Amino acid sequence: MDKTFNPSQIEQACYQHWESKGMFSPSGHGEPYCILLPPPNVTGSLHMGHAFQHTIMDALIRYRRMKGDNTLWQCGTDHAGIATQMVVERQLNAQGKTRHDLGRDKFVERIWEWKEESGGNITQQMRRLGASADWNREVFTMDDNLSEAVREVFVQLYDEGLIYRGKRLVNWDPVLLTAVSDLEVVNDEEDGHMWYMRYPLSDGSASLTVATTRPETMLGDTAVAVHPDDERYQDFIGKTITLPLTGREIPIIADDYVDPEFGTGCVKITPAHDFNDYDMGKRHDLPMINILDDEARINQNAPAEYQGLDRFDARDKIVKDLEAAGILVETKPHKLKVPRGDRTGVIIEPYLTNQWYVAVESLAKPAIAAVESGEIKFVPENWSKTYYQWMNNIQDWCISRQLWWGHRIPAWFDEDGKEYVGKSEAEIRTKYGLADNVALKQDEDVLDTWFSSALWPFATMGWPENTKELDTFLPSSVLVTGFDIIFFWVARMIMMTKKFTGKIPFKEIYITGLVRDENGDKMSKSKGNVLDPIDVIDGIGLDALIEKRTTGMMQPKLAAKVTKQTKQQFPNGIDAYGTDALRFNFAAMASTSRDINFDMSRVEGYRNFCNKIWNATRFVLMNTEDFDTGNKGGELAFSPFDRWIWSRFERTVAQFEAHVADYRFDLAANTLYEFTWNQFCDWYLELSKPVVNSDATSEAQKRGTRYTLINVLEQLMRVMHPFMPFITDEIWKKIKPLSANTTQVPSIMLDRFVSFEASMLDESAEQEIEWVKSFVVGIRNIRGEMDIAPSKRLPVLLNNLNDVDRQRLENTQQYLTMLAKLESIEILEKTDEAPACATALVGEMEIMIPMAGLIDKEAELARLKKAADKLVAEVQRTEGKLNNQNFVGKAPAQVIDKEKAKLADAQMQLSKIQEQQAAIAKL
RNA sequence: GCGCCUAUAGCUCAGUUGGUUAGAGCGCUACCUUGACAUGGUAGAGGUCCCCUGUUCGAGUCAGGGUAGGCGCACCA
Structure with a gap:
């Protein structure tokens, strides 16, 4: 064996061995244990969050597999509608083309090509991490069978009246030209202005001043509202205003939504461009005037001079025009929440369009109950509150997207615009009794990506067919995911799985923290602090790292800053730490905390740990390879040290299992680290030396110690394997033949987990x-x-x-x-x-x-004084406690006895040290 | 506004039902090429457990209040 552990030499061959021998598939016997992989974006690449979560999932799967369970890690990838379409569009843009130049069919073909080209990227990276997912069952959300499930669900929900189409205000992304869901909009506070405008009454008698942060929307105003009890405006209610610029006459209405304290107490109402105004418009039956086109330019409903202007240009012009007309009273700086698309970063428009919705209320109820009853458990438990909070206020889900990439909505329209929903045009003709000559046109839109991923727990198991897998692996055992997609994905899976199978999708939901950089900042391309897990495994030079971090930046001027920061953070680039060290690090970071600060020096520490294990193995081999380890008989005499390390090892096994059962991988990792380094290496290996090297010890004693050396190590490898699959398998293959383990399996990953032996304590x-x-x-x-x-x-x-x-x-x-x-x-x-x-x-x-x-006399006196001082403090503390009647009277006897023993011990030690002090002082 | 989370050594973090002198890794200091390992060994320094009040014989731990930071949801004319 090499003197140092070299992960790059073993990892990939090891993985190929596992995969080629089919070791990742369910064994077909034992308790079912299933984990659903949150499907990553098919064209994406592995980031630190994936690496973290995949480490945990793999550790659980490997552990349960070794425990004898029938384990399935169901993997696959997601088509990620918007993200993927954007990537391919950007590629086209780089060639000076748009998707419209190609047309829908060609464009979608192009995306499939891109998927073929890059689709294997992330799954290859998962393999580098050692993920033992069942690749034979890998699925893609746009595979035929999943698409079939999507259509089935859509049609069923529609037939039950739970999917409907409606013209409503939606969040419109004017760059992507699609609706997006509430969850895909981020509202952050930004600096803006508040404009005060004086609207004249039609009768010319007076005017009302309204305030707005979006003056351009005044082109679509259809009312002004005041609070019904606001005394200032009682006389105005029912009168009309002549809207400046458009000259439209609009009513003054009363609605208690208006806050009399805010602004002037008068609100302009633009039902087609604001969610609150929309609701008010419905209540008062106001006209809804849409003044924007799909790209957020002013449309024909506005006066000619504004038509075709971009919304922000229109704003400037309108403000100028109002000012000139004396209508603008005041402009104040104002902080406001601005809605931006989480993908594009552009300001989202509330926009009136036809969309498809899922009525979620009836689906939400059983989904809430499943968590309330404890049938589904969140770990840590607190996340259930986040879940309830959203579920109890859940809004209908807008599922249509004006994209080309995704599951086409299974709805058709006839020439009168009447809608028909079914799995195919042929089915619809039968279902609705339509003649062949009735022209039907399929809806252009596709479904929200999360619609298909909501079906993941059962669609991946073959639903709507009634398969053996559905029976065996639904519900799955635990879902490992981040809190950022509880709403997007977790909640929707629970709703859909309950609805269509009557079962829960998973019994437990382990919510992981979010991986951040060592300063606690979120890793992002624009911050330039992203790390590629593969670079931590293989290492990367400084120049290559800078190159990687600065190419393709949205804002090229940040490149200099990122370069400087990277040089400071990693002056020599990143060392190759290997997969096991990275994984062990992730396990050790997986406490209950919601933020995981990734610290490279800790990975280095665990790389050193791997090396420690490697060298301990070298030592064990040196002392067992050409010697009798007692596996073929012969008397074994165990020294107190042998018995001690066995006892400690059994405890380690028990603790490890208890921690894993609690999802406390940090404690589990520490348990392994402590035993391996601080007990086995620091003490036991040292203690074994006198036995195996001395002529004074008997053959039986030597055998006992050699037996212990090789077998503790062999078993330790099995305990560590779920966290560190590569090094343990490599070592295990070398040492197993010398050990008492007689298994014939070709890899440690198929061997049985060590069972706790209380008799060895x-x-x-x-x-x-x-x-x-x-x-x-x-x-x-x-x-x-x-x-x-x-x-x-x-x-x-x-x-x-x-x-x-x-x-x-x-x-x-x-x-x-x-x-x-x-x-x-x-x-x-x-x-x-x-x-x-x-x-x-x-x-x-x-x-x-x-x-x-x-x-030296003085040095020893100083040392003794230090010890004595400590003991004096200790004696004083315990004496104080024991002299306190309250303590003696109320504390449990056990605690008091402990204190007494402590005092006696401290007094004894102190008196001995004092004797020494006296003796030495006399010299 | 509602809800959640965090604050412990220079840094990154553990600390279970309240009960020894509050721990680990990294970093730091001194010494050490000994034969598994310098990616190592031995020893050491380093803490007002954010603040206040309370409960208790006893609080890092429990309760109340505050400070600082973070997150989610809702609202914002």
Whole structure:
């Protein structure tokens, strides 16, 4: 084996081995355990959030697979309507063309080509992460069977009256030229203005001043509203206003939506361009005058001089014209929430169009109940509140998109515009009894991407066919996803799955944090702080990283800043840390926190951890490969250390499993790290050396230790495998033949998880080894603080031993000598006169190192003082507690006894140290 | 406005039902090429647990109030 672990040499071959041998498919026996992959964008690439979530999903799947479950990680990709269409449009734009130049069919063909070209990208990247998803069952949301499910659902919902078409205000993206859902609009506060305009009454008697943040919409005003109880305006209600610029006569109406305190208490009403005004318009039966076209230019409904102007140009002109006419009273700076499309960043227009909607109320009820009853559990539980809050105020879902890429809406219109819904034109003709000569035209629109992903839990299992998979893997076990798509996806899956299968889609929802950079900033291209998980695995040079971060930026001027920042952050680029280190890092970061700050130095730490494991393996192999490990018989004599490490190992297994069951992967990872590094490597491997290297130990003892070395390591690899699949499989293949594991499976991933063996717990061995450790640490302590060279062998005197101390000393003397680098160990008898010594305590036993020639008197006094000070504080604290009648009277006896024992121990130690101080001071 | 979250070592984070001297990794200091590993070892320094009040024998932990930061939803003429 190489002296250092080199992940790049093993990972890809290892993965190919797994995949080519079909190890990712469900075994077909055991309890079903299924995870649905949140389908990533088919043409996208893997980002840190994916890597994080996929690590967790894979860890769970690998763990359950090794536990003997019938595991399915159902994977696939999403067609991502808007995102994908935008990418291909941008490619066309770069060639100076638009999608309209190609036409719909050619354009869609072009997207399919792009999907063929880049569609495998993200799944290849998932493979680099070690994801053991069942690629044989990989699906794409536009596959035939999924499209069939989409049509089936649409038609059923329509037939039940739960899908309807209506002309309503929607969020319109004037660049994408499509409606988008509420969730796809971000409302952020921006600086704007408030314009005050004086509208004259038609009778010329007076005027009303209205305030607006969007003066251009006045072209579509169809009323002015005041509060019905507002005394200032009682006389105006029912009169009319002659709208400036258009000359339209519009009524003054009363509606208690108006807040008399805000602005002037008079509101201009533009029902076709504002959601609140729309509602008011409906209440008062106002005309709805649309003044914009699809691209948000002023249309023919406005005076000629404004027609064709872009909305912002129109605003400027209108403000100027109103000012000139003396209608504009005042302009004030004003902060307002501006709705922008989350994809394009352009300002969204409320726009009156025909769209398809899902009436969600009846679907929401059972979906709410499923969480309320505990049938579906959120982890952490708090996220259920977010879910309820949205579900209890849920709005009908606008599912039509004016895009070309996606599932075409299965609705047809005849020449009179009458709608017919069915899975195909032929079906419709039968269903509605339409003659062949009736001309039908299919709706141009496609469905919201989330409509198909809402069907993911059952459509991927073959629905509407009644398949074995549906029966076995629905509901799935746990959904691992981010809180940002609880509404988009999670809630809608619950609604649709309940509706169409009567089952819940998943039993638990594990909500992960969002991966941010080490400063807690969201990773984004414009901030230039994005990291590609593959770069963390393979490493990347500084120049290449800068290149990657600065190409294709929306704002090229940011490139300089990003370059500087990247140089500062990664002056030498990024090292190749390997997949296992990255995965272990993600596991270790997966606490309950909602933000995960990605810290490269931690990945480095886990890369070092991999190297530690690698080298521990080298050591174990050196000592077992050409020796008898006792697997073929022969007496095994286990030392206290052997029994101790087994006991600790069993505890580790139990803790690990408990933490995984709680979805506390951070604690699970720490448990493994602690055991492996701080117990197995730091102590056990050291302790094994005297046994395997000494002529004084018997063959049986050597066998016992070799057996323990190889088998603890072999089992440890199995426990670690879900988190670190590559290194564990590589090592396992090397060590398994030497171990007691007789399995014939070709990879650790198909072997059984280690089962907790309570019989291996050994309290007395653990105590004995704790005694050894404090003995050794006591001496290292003196060495360290007294500046004694580590290589210097020390003579040690022991005093005040009890029977247990004597027994333990006898059991472990050879180890103590080696670990603490001792020259000799001598027990003082009561009658002996002790020389001047530096002292450490193990319980009541004193470990003494003669000072002569080694230790400076003043230094030792200083060291003792430090120890004594601590003990004095401790004695004072505990005495204070025990003298407090309230404490003694009210605290449980157990706690009081603990305090008493603590006090006694501190007093004992203190008196011994004080004796030492006195003795040394006399020198 | 409603709801949620966070605040612990220089940095990134754990800390379970309240109960030893509050922990880990990284970083820092000193020493060490010993034979698995310098991607290593040994020792060490480093904390007003955001603030206030309360409950309690006892609070990092519970309650109330505040401060700072973050997120979601709704509203904003």
